[in-house]
Amino acid sequence: MDVDICSGCLLYPVIFILGWKISEQAISCAKQSFIDAGLKGNDMGRADRPLVPESLGLISAVVFLVLAVVQIPFLDSNVDLTLFLGALLTITSAAFLGFVDDVLNLRWRHKLWAPAVSAVPLLTVYFIVNGETSVLLPKFLRGFDIKILDFTLLSKGGILQLGPLYYCYLLALIIFCLNAINILSGVNGLEAGQTVIIGLGFICYNLIELYNGKLSEEHLACHYRSLSLIVPFVGCVFGLVRKNWYPAEVFVGDTFCYWAGCTLATTSIIGRFSKTGILFFIPQIFNFVYGLPQLFHIIPCPRHRLPRFNSETGLREMSTTRVKWSKLNVIGKFWVTAGKLTGTIWTKDLDDDELELNNLTNLNLTLKIVGPVSEEKLTTILIFQQILGCVLALFIRYYVAGLVY
């Protein structure tokens, strides 16, 4: 395998900087057209509520697609072009459908279809190139041998052949990632900022795997393929963060969330680290689980759960909801009690039966701990949480996984 490390050392930084600079420049040029087209919204986090153009993630996505394609001739020859093109087709469809969602405001039943439609190219190509559909089970589940006729479903070494179920897993992964970025959002710079950190986490993981030198040629090729997607991506998103950071000049829109989520999922799939990839989403998973009772309306859920903007102090504060204790079911009572005991839910008794509690998102929980802060500081703290999440992901991958696998 002709891995030319020097050319990689040169190529990737150049692509990163090109993505950043072109994307930042193009966003500045394009933002007026978005306002003219009615893609705009008021920034509720500032006293003067300025009008900000929306959906500018589109520009970064287009720059990324061009960069990802033009680098193809310079890629290592082991980058499997078919799988790479399938991945790009999936990412392009996701960005396309994201923009359609921004413009048409799709209903929920259509939103559910969108990720499935985008996933079709990648899954089809994965099927055609006979992609791996088996998983390694943890140590304590090994030693069994299950055969159905001639087909080995589970070998003694712990290799479980998932077959068609593996495609369901990949689809579920893409749907999760497409929504993950959207779940943890609401303040300037957060969607794009967390994406940059996760992307950098992916780059670190690929580089560690590439340079520890224990991989087969096939696995090396996977990590190169993964890097070729994630490096231009992080570059383009970095350009977007600089424009979306508080005070935001532009909003990123659903286009961004679809595009970014899909790119991260796809990168981990074609890099064959889809299980490790999910570890980098720990803050998003925590945020999702923490808020489940509200998502299922076990605890009352207001239409918006964003932190409140206090126009007097100019700071962000927890937003709250009210709940009648007697009307809560057993899960709701358990969740609130456990939250109070662990200090993860803020409550205030309004009368004998009614109490006020913070909306169950990571943003409000963070505000409970650090008190009212400026929007910029809140974003910084959340980005710092994401960095911790990535470090934790790498720790689990290299120290904990070894104990189980």
Added chain:
Amino acid sequence: MDVDICSGCLLYPVIFILGWKISEQAISCAKQSFIDAGLKGNDMGRADRPLVPESLGLISAVVFLVLAVVQIPFLDSNVDLTLFLGALLTITSAAFLGFVDDVLNLRWRHKLWAPAVSAVPLLTVYFIVNGETSVLLPKFLRGFDIKILDFTLLSKGGILQLGPLYYCYLLALIIFCLNAINILSGVNGLEAGQTVIIGLGFICYNLIELYNGKLSEEHLACHYRSLSLIVPFVGCVFGLVRKNWYPAEVFVGDTFCYWAGCTLATTSIIGRFSKTGILFFIPQIFNFVYGLPQLFHIIPCPRHRLPRFNSETGLREMSTTRVKWSKLNVIGKFWVTAGKLTGTIWTKDLDDDELELNNLTNLNLTLKIVGPVSEEKLTTILIFQQILGCVLALFIRYYVAGLVY
């Protein structure tokens, strides 16, 4: 080569009908969302000027992309997957940028970039898979032998190695086709209708080539690849025509023109009949050449050159422009004189110097010949012209080309 003709006989009609039915159904469901999103316009060709949703070509494009991808596992094994995916990526980008144009109303300088950006994936993949970059010259140019060092630029057999120039030719082809559908438009059903006819022409050409049995395996594979794109495409556009035919329920939008033009160009490129493919655009080329003096403002060009709607009769009539003879330059005078002599330009003297003449589009020329007619009849006549154009294309390919090549 395992060409399974029976499976093709079954597969292609099924894909065609799926494309048509899903596309027609989805357009009916989606049109209200387009109106809500502000994608709408008044139909100036009817007395009551009803509001009609715009850009519905988007729906057909999405249905096409899904169908094109899901058929991949059923395709003949000789369909080169890499080139097929490169083609799909180019088509997806074109549809995506078309929708961006519909929403953002891109300026001309950005519109020029759009086709170039979409073309990048296909050209890159064509380069990577070492696609053919030579052309066969006509008989009278053969017999020469030009070498530059060891490189044979032109062989005695008339094979000209174009190298990088070939990519410029492909790019020019994509840009031309992307604009071709847009050039000949303006009445209900015309953009989508002409596209269906050109698509059917491509299907006929592919089938003739496949069943005359003289092709190499490689060329057979090209025609199969081409069919796999064009059949779902024609199906989806057919569903759109039925909704866009007079009186139009929906407009097709720039999304459609980008998507359709790009699909036709791409189909001819991956089917290796890019020269033959252009022949099917004879009406569009005629329309473009006929109107050149107005496009270059040698003859005054009003903002809209669509046929006039006569609200009293409900019929379409020629639209006209006025010109001062003394202000025309030599090309303008020649064009008008030649048009008068050949009966292809209608004129009326207003005074000694000023005259009125029809706007130089195929629609106005057709109205000059058949007189004021209803919009539906006008579209039918133009579609009939397109059918004649396709027959002429096949005639040139099989009877005239044999004399020259």
